[in-house]
């Protein structure tokens with residue numbers, strides 16, 4: 001195993017120091033380190049962060065390997081500074097059995113570029129009718145702790161209650177896609193001034209807020225852990241604030257795109273901006289940013305949703321919802337939050353690792369800690385070219401935008417997955 005000596009790097013924004021990586025761990029930190037056998041990396045101007053952890057990634061394997069595979073998604077993740085991703089269950093077949101979650105887990109190990117932690121479905125086939133084999137998935141080699149029907153809401157309150165009760169036994173968490181389906185029938189975009197003008201059916205904010213309100217009360221009643229996927233409205237923030245004040249065990253995520261883009265993008269009729277939940281208003285964006293800074297929203301999660309060209313480059317009404325996220329998330333966070341490195345480390349690494357219970361991840365580089373880390377160059381700006389992305393899909397909403405920050409290197413247990421901004425394999 002090669003040793004790496006990173007010279008003069010700022011660890012999470014602190015004064016520059018040297019980091020020696022050896023045998024999979026951070027062996028030493030301090031000024032003026034030497035190690036004749038180590039490969040030296042000049043860290044001047046770079047920031048070392050604990051490897052990023054994504055709680056919400058769609059890897060599309062099994063079933064839609066034309067859009068993404070575990071390997072291509074893992075490479076995109078590593079290039080984005082990630083060392084662990086949680087793979088959503090809406091594959092084909094659905095990850096609702098021990099067999100499928102073990103398959104995804106094994107493919108992740110074989111790719112070896114990030115730790116892939118499968119998420120299990122809450123209900124059989126994501127159909128919302130009966131609970132999936134939560135216990136078997138938890139006991140499997142994949143050790144599933146997060147369950148989600150993401151893409152679909154667990155709309156039946158009784159099933160949601162059962163699921164919360166079930167996972168409590170092993171400190172699992174239900175990650176809810178909060179969307180009251182009766183309120184979003186035929187919805188194409190956020191319900192508001194722009195949807196009225198464009199004549200597109202709206203997805204009202206209340207469809208999200210009503211489910212979050214119901215589920216924080218259920219989680220409180222059961223005493224179980226609830227996580228809310230892709231929070232998108234100012235009203236949701238208020239419901240979450242209330243729940244947290246009451247001590248409900250609820251955590252929440254926001255996506256990079258909901259922190260940056262608004263429903264005005266729909267005016268282009270370019271389906272690259274079609275996503276679930278939809279892009280909202282500038283007021284919502286401001287509330288989400290404030291909630292993230294304050295901690296009412298715990299984490300940034302990408303909702304990386306790759307889609308094949310034929311599913312995106314068509315009429316708006318027929319396009320699938322979803323956007324790429326892994327290779328641009330850190331840049332968007334830097335753009336939105338500025339160089340608040342401790343906040344970025346907390347919201348994109350430490351907190352998601354805690355929620356997912358991922359050992360060895362989300363730990364600041366320090367002696368003895370597994371060397372899962374990423375090196376960021378905050379001074380470089382780069383222009384996003386879809387053709388250059390490692391993802392198999394091209395549906396990035398940031399095409400040809402110039403964004404701050406470049407991932408220079410990523411290490412997974414001491415081995416580089418990215419060096420000089422390029423995937424090692």
Ligand SMILES: NC(=O)N[C@@H](CC(=O)O)C(=O)O
Pocket residue numbers: 058090150151152177274275276277303305306320321322323
């Ligand atoms: N977020 C998205 O817009 N799409 C997700 C699932 C979903 O609809 O939430 C996907 O799997 O493509």
